Amino acid sequence: MSEIKFTIDGKPCAGKPGQTIVEAAKDNGIYIPVLCHYEGLKPVGSCRICTVRVAGRYMAACTQPVQEGMAVENAVPDLEDMRKALVEMIFVEGNHFCPSCEKSGNCELQALGYRFRLTVPRFPYLWPGRELEAAAPLIMLERNRCIQCLRCVRAVKAKDGRKVFAAVGRGPRTTIEADRKLAAKLSEEEARKAMDVCPVGAILKKETGFAVPIGRRKYDHVPIGADVEKGAGR
Amino acid sequence: MKHENDVIARHPKDPAALLDVLRDVQALSGRVSDEAVARIAAHLKISEAEVRGAATFYHFFSLTPRGTSTVYLNDSVTSRMKGRTAVARAFEEAAGCRFGEVSPDGRIGLFPTSCIGMNDQEPSAIVDGVVFTALTPEKARAIVRGLEAGTPAAGLVDRFGDGANQSELVRAMVANNIRRRGPVLFGAHESGAAVRKAVSMAPEQVIDEVKRSGLLGRGGAGFPTGLKWEFCRREKAAEHFVVCNADEGEPGTFKDRVILTELPRLLFEGMAVAGYAVGAKRGILYLRAEYAYLRAHLEAVLAALREEGLLGRRIAGSKDFDFDIAIKSGAGAYICGEESALLESAEGKRGEPRDRPPFPVSSGYLNLPTTVNNVETLATAARILAQGAPWFKAMGTVQSAGTKLLSVSGDCERPGVYEVEYGLTVAELLELAGGAQAKAVQVGGPSGQCIAPNGFGRKICFGDLATGGSVIVFGPERDIFEIVGDFMDFFVEESCGWCVPCRAGNVLLKKKFEKVARGQGTEGDLRDLEAWGKMIKAASRCGLGQTSPNPILTTMKNFPELYGARVRKGEDFVPEFDLTAAIQDGCTAANRQPLCKENLHE
Numbered sequence: 093m094s095e096i097k098f099t100i101d102g103k104p105c106a107g108k109p110g111q112t113i114v115e116a117a118k119d120n121g122i123y124i125p126v127l128c129h130y131e132g133l134k135p136v137g138s139c140r141i142c143t144v145r146v147a148g149r150y151m152a153a154c155t156q157p158v159q160e161g162m163a164v165e166n167a168v169p170d171l172e173d174m175r176k177a178l179v180e181m182i183f184v185e186g187n188h189f190c191p192s193c194e195k196s197g198n199c200e201l202q203a204l205g206y207r208f209r210l211t212v213p214r215f216p217y218l219w220p221g222r223e224l225e226a227a228a229p230l231i232m233l234e235r236n237r238c239i240q241c242l243r244c245v246r247a248v249k250a251k252d253g254r255k256v257f258a259a260v261g262r263g264p265r266t267t268i269e270a271d272r273k274l275a276a277k278l279s280e281e282e283a284r285k286a287m288d289v290c291p292v293g294a295i296l297k298k299e300t301g302f303a304v305p306i307g308r309r310k311y312d313h314v315p316i317g318a319d320v321e322k323g324a325g326r
Numbered sequence: 327m328k329h330e331n332d333v334i335a336r337h338p339k340d341p342a343a344l345l346d347v348l349r350d351v352q353a354l355s356g357r358v359s360d361e362a363v364a365r366i367a368a369h370l371k372i373s374e375a376e377v378r379g380a381a382t383f384y385h386f387f388s389l390t391p392r393g394t395s396t397v398y399l400n401d402s403v404t405s406r407m408k409g410r411t412a413v414a415r416a417f418e419e420a421a422g423c424r425f426g427e428v429s430p431d432g433r434i435g436l437f438p439t440s441c442i443g444m445n446d447q448e449p450s451a452i453v454d455g456v457v458f459t460a461l462t463p464e465k466a467r468a469i470v471r472g473l474e475a476g477t478p479a480a481g482l483v484d485r486f487g488d489g490a491n492q493s494e495l496v497r498a499m500v501a502n503n504i505r506r507r508g509p510v511l512f513g514a515h516e517s518g519a520a521v522r523k524a525v526s527m528a529p530e531q532v533i534d535e536v537k538r539s540g541l542l543g544r545g546g547a548g549f550p551t552g553l554k555w556e557f558c559r560r561e562k563a564a565e566h567f568v569v570c571n572a573d574e575g576e577p578g579t580f581k582d583r584v585i586l587t588e589l590p591r592l593l594f595e596g597m598a599v600a601g602y603a604v605g606a607k608r609g610i611l612y613l614r615a616e617y618a619y620l621r622a623h624l625e626a627v628l629a630a631l632r633e634e635g636l637l638g639r640r641i642a643g644s645k646d647f648d649f650d651i652a653i654k655s656g657a658g659a660y661i662c663g664e665e666s667a668l669l670e671s672a673e674g675k676r677g678e679p680r681d682r683p684p685f686p687v688s689s690g691y692l693n694l695p696t697t698v699n700n701v702e703t704l705a706t707a708a709r710i711l712a713q714g715a716p717w718f719k720a721m722g723t724v725q726s727a728g729t730k731l732l733s734v735s736g737d738c739e740r741p742g743v744y745e746v747e748y749g750l751t752v753a754e755l756l757e758l759a760g761g762a763q764a765k766a767v768q769v770g771g772p773s774g775q776c777i778a779p780n781g782f783g784r785k786i787c788f789g790d791l792a793t794g795g796s797v798i799v800f801g802p803e804r805d806i807f808e809i810v811g812d813f814m815d816f817f818v819e820e821s822c823g824w825c826v827p828c829r830a831g832n833v834l835l836k837k838k839f840e841k842v843a844r845g846q847g848t849e850g851d852l853r854d855l856e857a858w859g860k861m862i863k864a865a866s867r868c869g870l871g872q873t874s875p876n877p878i879l880t881t882m883k884n885f886p887e888l889y890g891a892r893v894r895k896g897e898d899f900v901p902e903f904d905l906t907a908a909i910q911d912g913c914t915a916a917n918r919q920p921l922c923k924e925n926l927h928e
Contacts, residue, residue: 136824140826156683174861215834255373255375258375258378260378262383264818264833274373
């Protein structure tokens with residue numbers, strides 16, 4: 093397999109055929125912020141935070157494969173502002189209260205908020221009414237925080253391949269639902285996986301919310317993306 | 327209950343049958359109950375959540391009861407212009423329930439739905455699958471009375487439209503309103519001539535002929551058809567597919583309905599030509615749910631074509647070209663007009679667009695190479711084969727060859743379909759349709775552009791005013807803000823909800839627009855509208871979000887004086903929350919007078 097040569101903001105990069113821009117950027121020490129993507133899952137381009145520009149065209153870097161000679165615009169002011177706006181949209185379309193959230197410090201949305209120095213969103217809060225679902229013995233679905241990234245839909249499946257989580261409804265009324273029968277049968281391990289794959293505090297494994305105290309969590313000391321950027325210039 | 331089991335069991339135990347099962351259950355029971363969800367999930371071996379996901383995605387499925395009889399009254403700008411409000415009130419009074427509800431006795435359900443492709447004969451509704459056009463309050467009351475008396479909806483149709491609408495298999499009151507017959511679609515055509523010509527050539531030659539004709543996709547995007555076929559043909563795979571997109575959902579579009587009604591043979595011939603060109607043996611017609619009343623008619627035409635050797639084995643006298651067509655029905659979702667969402671829906675899933683690449687030409691229906699073409703494109707391709715590329719290329723403009731079928735509606739004397747050569751100006755079209763006094767014209771539907779009289783000299787063609795066919799005329803007395811608000815409601819309603827900018831962004835953009843429209847906007851709000859609109863267009867995943875801010879952006883550009891007059895000049899900030907109005911609301915609700923009106927802020 094030959095190497096693909098491309099640039100990100102003018103910096104020469106090398107990628108493998110079939111690799112997406114997000115993955116290839118990571119290998120080159122460049123962090124492209126993204127919420128819906130999760131390593132090992134098929135990318136779906138739902139959050140659009142990784143939007144980059146190539147030859148004037150906008151595209152999601154998590155779904156777009158790298159191509160020879162591509163000149164990717166990434167950390168330019170207007171794209172960064174657009175990303176910040178998308179993070180703000182996610183905040184105002186749900187009900188996110190970081191101080192009382194079990195996921196605080198491990199939350200990728202919160203971490204991106206810090207990365208983009210978000211203080212007050214430019215959009216008005218929508219304060220939607222959303223229902224909490226806690227019927228399953230091991231997990232609960234706190235929809236106020238759900239950002240509909242579809243990670244759980246893709247990652248959590250029954251042994252026969254049936255989806256445990258699915259999107260229901262349409263448009264602004266779209267919500268994520270846990271299949272009652274299948275969610276009731278989740279094992280400890282599967283429940284943990286469901287919680288871990290969720291970028292926010294929407295899927296919680298019961299009785300484990302504060303197992304790791306706030307202050308000692310993933311993003312409490314190391315900002316999101318820093319691990320990728322530390323490897324820059326390898 | 328046993329009955330419901332039977333309709334479920336009739337389908338193959340294949341998740342791809344999901345929409346077909348849901349359609350049958352909905353038709354039988356007027357809803358998809360929890361029990362039905364469990365049975366369907368067990369039959370198709372998918373999770374109940376997935377069944378609920380599909381059942382809640384489409385307009386014409388519902389988890390809650392929709393009544394023994396269900397009225398879907400079109401809710402669009404044009405229908406309101408033609409008297410929908412009074413018709414809706416008549417339905418509500420007669421049925422004894424509001425829209426969105428079912429009557430207390432459970433017999434009549436009233437629901438709004440997006441454009442049903444009858445924009446030239448509004449107000450219109452679909453009642454138990456039967457189309458009613460040009461409704462009046464009296465007719466609405468008569469329909470409810472009839473349904474309550476147990477008359478099936480079809481028995482309440484009091485007149486039939488023209489042409490095939492009168493035929494035994496259609497029996498619809500729909501009018502074709504063909505105002506101008508052009509040489510391409512409505513020119514004399516000998517049935518089978520295009521397929522016979524195609525099979526006498528090599529597939530590559532067929533593609534070449536279409537390429538040389540300059541045919542661009544008629545759905546609106548304008549991708550070169552020959553090139554699409556070539557890309558599809560080039561893919562190595564076990565099978566290739568031709569999919570005809572008969573899901574015209576853009577408000578104000580109804581031209582494909584006329585082709586499906588009057589020219590189905592030409593359309594199917596075009597599909598066979600495409601099949602030969604790309605190397606497909608199977609074609610699928612994805613028919614929007616709103617046009618289900620045409621299905622029996624279309625099935626009969628398919629049967630006749632098989633009989634005549636124009637479909638089936640070794641068609642049109644060829645040695646080895648087999649091709650047949652199956653019809654798949656939608657279930658009510660604008661987004662399914664987007665080709666990759668259409669493919670998802672055809673596979674029995676929620677109609678959510680796919681990421682591209684891969685494009686359908688390499689990974690389409692069942693992940694096999696698929697060419698998805700518009701109804702008009704395929705019918706036109708058949709004519710190109712029969713008449714030759716030079717004949718076609720001689721019409722229209724250099725960049726946009728041939729003719730375009732336009733659906734004209736709104737404030738004009740002669741609404742209907744017009745087959746015109748590309749390059750026609752808006753003013754010329756208005757002259758033809760009797761709408762010369764127009765204050766604004768919406769070209770290409772809500773996702774297109776709203777133009778002002780100073781733009782009426784512009785040409786309808788790719789590169790200037792591209793359109794999938796929708797042209798809505800607005801007369802001098804119409805309120806542009808009301809129109810734009812309606813269009814934004816439509817996009818919010820029809821967004822699939824997959825990506826953030828479209829799902830959340832359109833709601834926020836609409837809120838901001840409403841603030842301006844209410845007279846509470848500042849010049850800063852106008853700057854926000856423009857910036858947010860551009861952002862949603864740039865970041866959205868598919869064509870819906872990439873065009874949904876257009877009603878706002880194009881009216882801001884073409885009617886700047888209207889926006890300028892609405893905003894409060896010189897004020898830096900006007901809060902969205904109107905305290906005065908809120909206090910008055912509160913007092914009204916509590917049946918009190920404000921303590922001292924003079925003390926209210928303002």
